Structures are given as structure tokens and as C-alpha cells.
Amino acid sequence: xxxxxxxxxxxxxxxxxxxxxxxxxxxxxxxxxxxxxxxxxxxxxxxxxxxxxxxxxxxxxxxxxxxxxxxxxxxxxxxxxxxxxxxxxxxxxx
Numbered sequence: 731x732x733x734x735x736x737x738x739x740x741x742x743x744x745x746x747x748x749x750x751x752x753x754x755x756x757x758x759x760x761x762x763x764x765x766x767x768x769x770x771x772x773x774x775x776x777x778x779x780x781x782x783x784x785x786x787x788x789x790x791x792x793x794x795x796x797x798x799x800x801x802x803x804x805x806x807x808x809x810x811x812x813x814x815x816x817x818x819x820x821x822x823x824x
Contacts, residue, residue, distance in 0.1 A: 758784055758816075759805040765798065770818070772804060786818040787811065796823025 760774035763783070774782045786806055798804070798821060807820040 756809070757805060757807050758786075760784075760803070762798065762800055762802045762804055765800050770798065772806060784816055786816045788818055792818050792821065794821045794823065796821075798823055 758772060758774065760772040760782075762770055763773045764771040764785075767788070769785055769787050771783060771785045774784075786808055796802070803824040805822045805824070806818050808816045808818050811817040
């Protein structure tokens with residue numbers, strides 16, 4: 731039966747119990763502009779959009795793929811911490 735209409739309000743449902751993948755809010759990419767023992771700052775510049783800078787806290791649970799250094803391009807997976815801070819969970823250096 732071609733051209734059958736799907737009733738309004740009917741949509742695909744996700745199976746219960748499956749873990750969600752990371753949302754765009756949990757990942758941030760850019761260039762490292764500042765690096766200390768306790769934190770690092772990443773700047774993202776996209777043409778036509780305002781400059782975005784985020785400081786990430788480094789703790790003992792962080793995993794880093796590659797060598798984290800100034801001016802390195804990175805992708806950071808993070809979680810929100812107390813006091814509106816971002817805690818880096820996993821960093822991939824490109």
C-alpha cells in the first residue's frame with residue numbers, strides 16, 4: 731500500500747533500558763589556549779558565530795588520548811560539576 735499516511739502523534743519510540751549516547755552538550759572541540767596541572771582552557775572559533783571559551787577541570791579520573799599541550803586541537807567529553815564547572819572525563823588530542 732503506497733502513500734499510506736501515518737497518523738499525527740505517532741512516532742518511533744526508543745526501547746526502554748537502553749543507554750543514551752552523549753548529547754552535543756557533553757562534547758566540546760577546539761584549541762587548547764591555557765594548560766595547568768588542575769585545569770585547561772579550550773577555545774572554539776566558528777566563522778559567523780561568537781568565540782566560545784570553556785575551562786575544564788582535570789581530576790584523577792580523566793583519560794587523555796595523545797599529548798595534551800598548548801595549541802593542540804582537542805575534543806573533550808565532559809560532565810557538569812558543582813558551581814557550574816566543567817569536569818573533563820575524556821580528551822582526544824588530534
